[in-house]
Amino acid sequence: MTYALSRPTAARRSGWFGLVVAAHAGAALLIIAAKTVSPPVPEAPLTVDLLQQPAEPKPPEAKPLPVAMPQPTARLKSPPQPAAPPNEATASTSPSSTAPATSPSDTSPAPAAEPTVTSARFDADYLKNPAPPYPAIARRMGEQGKVILRVAVSAQGAAESVEVRTSSGSSRLDEAAANTVRHWKFVPARRGETPVASWVLVPINFKLEQ
Numbered sequence: 001m002t003y004a005l006s007r008p009t010a011a012r013r014s015g016w017f018g019l020v021v022a023a024h025a026g027a028a029l030l031i032i033a034a035k036t037v038s039p040p041v042p043e044a045p046l047t048v049d050l051l052q053q054p055a056e057p058k059p060p061e062a063k064p065l066p067v068a069m070p071q072p073t074a075r076l077k078s079p080p081q082p083a084a085p086p087n088e089a090t091a092s093t094s095p096s097s098t099a100p101a102t103s104p105s106d107t108s109p110a111p112a113a114e115p116t117v118t119s120a121r122f123d124a125d126y127l128k129n130p131a132p133p134y135p136a137i138a139r140r141m142g143e144q145g146k147v148i149l150r151v152a153v154s155a156q157g158a159a160e161s162v163e164v165r166t167s168s169g170s171s172r173l174d175e176a177a178a179n180t181v182r183h184w185k186f187v188p189a190r191r192g193e194t195p196v197a198s199w200v201l202v203p204i205n206f207k208l209e210q
Contacts, residue, residue, distance in 0.1 A: 115191050115192030115193075115194075116191075116192060117189065117190070117191050117196075118189060118190045119189050119198060119200060120153040120157075120186050120187060120188055120189040120198050120199075120200040121186065121187040121200075122151075122181075122184055122186050122187075122200065122202055124187055127184070127185045127186070127187070128185075129184040129185065130180065131180070131204075132176045132177045132179075132180035132181070132204055132206075133176060133180070134176070134206060135172045135173065135176050137172065138170055138172045138173055138176075138206070139208065142208060143168075143169075143170040143172065143173060143206070144168075144170075144173075144206050144207050144208050145167075145168030145169045145170060145173060145205075145206055146166070146168055146203060146204070146205045146206070147164065147166065147167060147168035147173055147174050147177045147203075147204050147206070148164075148165040148166035148201055148202070148203050148204075149162055149163065149164060149165060149177060149178060149181055149201070149202045149203075149204065150162075150163045150164075150165040150199060150200075150201055150202075151163075151181060151184075151186070151199065151200050151201075151202055152197070152198075152199055153186040153188055153189065153197065153198055153199070153200055154188065154197050155188050155195040155196055155197050156188065156195075157185055157186045157187060157188045157195075158185070158186070159181060159182050159183070159184055159186065160197075162178045162181050162182050164178065165201060168204075168206060170206075173206045177204040177206075181202055181204070184202075186200065
């Protein structure tokens with residue numbers, strides 16, 4: 001036995017479609033109604049409290065210190081001093097005000113000691129100064145005597161000038177002595193360690209042998 005499915009009619013299809021649409025519309029209405037029915041949650045009001053800035057502590061005021069007043073002291077009366085006799089001088093132990101005060105700048109430094117001065121010499125062995133020759137004519141005539149020469153010695157030890165300080169009594173002996181001493185070498189005078197020019201006396205004795 002066979003059954004043949006009959007195709008739904010247009011009226012049925014439109015009825016089903018209307019039911020589906022109505023179901024969806026009802027669900028949407030339920031959702032909207034649920035939202036509108038639920039009471040709104042009241043929003044809490046926002047409150048702002050302004051904090052006051054703490055006042056700065058004031059520095060402590062300086063209190064004046066108590067000042068102790070000096071108490072008056074009783075002055076002791078010194079006994080009257082006996083008057084000094086009019087003709088007697090009174091001695092004072094205090095320094096005189098008229099004495100000039102000495103300051104460190106007034107004291108001048110002590111003068112430095114002057115260097116030692118040594119005189120020139122002609123008798124040193126290493127100089128090897130020859131003795132003046134005895135003039136032959138003066139020897140034959142028996143002339144003799146002592147002549148003293150004044151010699152200017154340079155800082156280098158040379159005889160710059162020769163003068164007859166004391167004559168021997170014979171011009172020949174004086175001339176022989178002066179000519180020889182002009183070629184001598186001398187140890188110059190010294191001031192400390194520095195050689196200096198100076199004068200020196202040179203005695204020469206002419207004596208005949210017996």
